[in-house]
Amino acid sequence: MNTVIKREQIQEHNNAYTKKHKVLYNQLSDRLTDEGYDVAKLVGDLQAFQIAIPSWALGAGGTRFGRFQIGGEPRNLYEKIDDVALLHALSGSCNSISLHIPWDIPDDADAIIQHAASNSITFDSVNSNTFQDQKTQKHSYKFGSLAHTDKAVRDQAIEHNTQVVEYGKALKANVLTVWLADGSNFPGQVNFRKSFEYTLDSLQQIYRRLPDDFIMLVEYKPYEPNFYSTVIQDWGSSLLLAMKTGERCYSLVDLGHHLPNTNIEQIVSRLMTEGKLGGFHFNDSKYGDDDLTVGSIKPYQLFLIFHELVEGMRYYKENQRSPAWMIDASHNVKDPLEDLLQSIEAIKLAYAQALLVKHDDLEEAQEVNDVVKAQEILQEAYRTDLRPLLAEARMRNDGALYPLQVYREHNVRSTLIGNRGRTAVATGL
Numbered sequence: 473m474n475t476v477i478k479r480e481q482i483q484e485h486n487n488a489y490t491k492k493h494k495v496l497y498n499q500l501s502d503r504l505t506d507e508g509y510d511v512a513k514l515v516g517d518l519q520a521f522q523i524a525i526p527s528w529a530l531g532a533g534g535t536r537f538g539r540f541q542i543g544g545e546p547r548n549l550y551e552k553i554d555d556v557a558l559l560h561a562l563s564g565s566c567n568s569i570s571l572h573i574p575w576d577i578p579d580d581a582d583a584i585i586q587h588a589a590s591n592s593i594t595f596d597s598v599n600s601n602t603f604q605d606q607k608t609q610k611h612s613y614k615f616g617s618l619a620h621t622d623k624a625v626r627d628q629a630i631e632h633n634t635q636v637v638e639y640g641k642a643l644k645a646n647v648l649t650v651w652l653a654d655g656s657n658f659p660g661q662v663n664f665r666k667s668f669e670y671t672l673d674s675l676q677q678i679y680r681r682l683p684d685d686f687i688m689l690v691e692y693k694p695y696e697p698n699f700y701s702t703v704i705q706d707w708g709s710s711l712l713l714a715m716k717t718g719e720r721c722y723s724l725v726d727l728g729h730h731l732p733n734t735n736i737e738q739i740v741s742r743l744m745t746e747g748k749l750g751g752f753h754f755n756d757s758k759y760g761d762d763d764l765t766v767g768s769i770k771p772y773q774l775f776l777i778f779h780e781l782v783e784g785m786r787y788y789k790e791n792q793r794s795p796a797w798m799i800d801a802s803h804n805v806k807d808p809l810e811d812l813l814q815s816i817e818a819i820k821l822a823y824a825q826a827l828l829v830k831h832d833d834l835e836e837a838q839e840v841n842d843v844v845k846a847q848e849i850l851q852e853a854y855r856t857d858l859r860p861l862l863a864e865a866r867m868r869n870d871g872a873l874y875p876l877q878v879y880r881e882h883n884v885r886s887t888l889i890g891n892r893g894r895t896a897v898a899t900g901l
């Protein structure tokens with residue numbers, strides 16, 4: 473249970489800042505109403521938008537050069553759920569958690585579900601891990617897993633994924649996310665054709681064992697930990713695999729899994745056109761898979777991506793399933809919980825800005841090739857400060873008007889260090 477910040481404390485904070493908030497909100501609300509927007513609907517859409525928090529983002533991340541202690545990290549799955557509950561209490565925007573197996577194997581699924589439910593948290597996706605060896609496994613993944621040349625290794629990796637689904641089923645999750653580290657470091661090391669065929673065959677085997685209410689997401693990444701090639705290096709490979717694997721298999725876009733300057737928003741549009749955008753991992757980056765705070769480096773790109781998402785959802789309506797939204801970030805110098813609060817805010821802000829885009833006007837400008845007007849329409853939405861709208865939606869979801877402020881005023885990290893210890897390290901990292 474999140475006992476670090478109580479509901480009354482959030483209420484106290486909101487009472488203290490209601491006056492300030494109302495001035496800003498009413499001003500914005502009046503302006504948007506004058507411009508023809510349905511403000512109640514905007515706030516409602518923001519209230520409904522929920523983002524999953526991955527269990528592995530709650531502790532200190534690190535790089536291959538080292539990891540720095542944050543203190544008070546969650547020591548087990550229960551405490552990870554507590555941290556997500558705390559984030560949800562403050563933000564009203566993250567009612568689910570994603571797990572990584574075997575880092576988060578539930579010892580007692582019913583007790584875990586109960587614990588999560590008492591905090592209004594559900595389980596979103598389960599993620600398999602064949603990028604590192606576990607002590608108990610027979611074969612090594614050093615040279616690959618689902619794409620390995622040895623059938624015995626592939627079978628072991630397939631079995632692991634099936635196991636992950638079983639854990640997911642027990643927790644009432646319904647998404648399996650597969651990301652493979654498989655690839656090669658040197659030219660000639662692997663046969664591209666064979667490794668792709670092996671991967672497809674392995675994914676199909678996992679898919680055949682998937683319960684009917686489960687979907688499967690295939691995540692791509694151009695490099696790292698392999699540096700010459702990865703088997704699923706881009707959206708094209710991921711889409712091919714998803715299409716050949718089955719109806720309930722989709723591509724997953726992780727923002728950091730692109731080479732610099734890739735037009736990610738266009739990829740989003742393309743995948744939606746095929747009805748194959750199944751999931752989203754949010755983070756930000758300067759060069760590679762930096763896993764930095766969402767919106768910290770390229771907020772305009774984030775907005776453009778959301779614009780395509782909103783446009784796609786609007787165009788395809790019920791034919792398009794809403795992607796599974798998740799933050800996938802890592803923290804080396806920030807308090808992970810503060811970092812996640814910043815990421816949640818950035819995601820919802822980009823979403824709100826995208827909701828503001830006047831689609832009919834934009835389409836009209838595009839039809840007559842009015843390039844200047846098209847840009848103006850997008851940037852008008854992007855440059856409108858919608859933070860009061862977010863605060864209003866948060867408050868209506870019983871969250872805090874200003875979550876970071878509450879977090880700091882109540883010295884949450886010190887409390888967590890007091891409860892869990894300075895050297896507590898999140899399991900799995």
Ligand SMILES: [Mn+2]
Binds near residue numbers: 691800
């Ligand atoms: Mn990811």
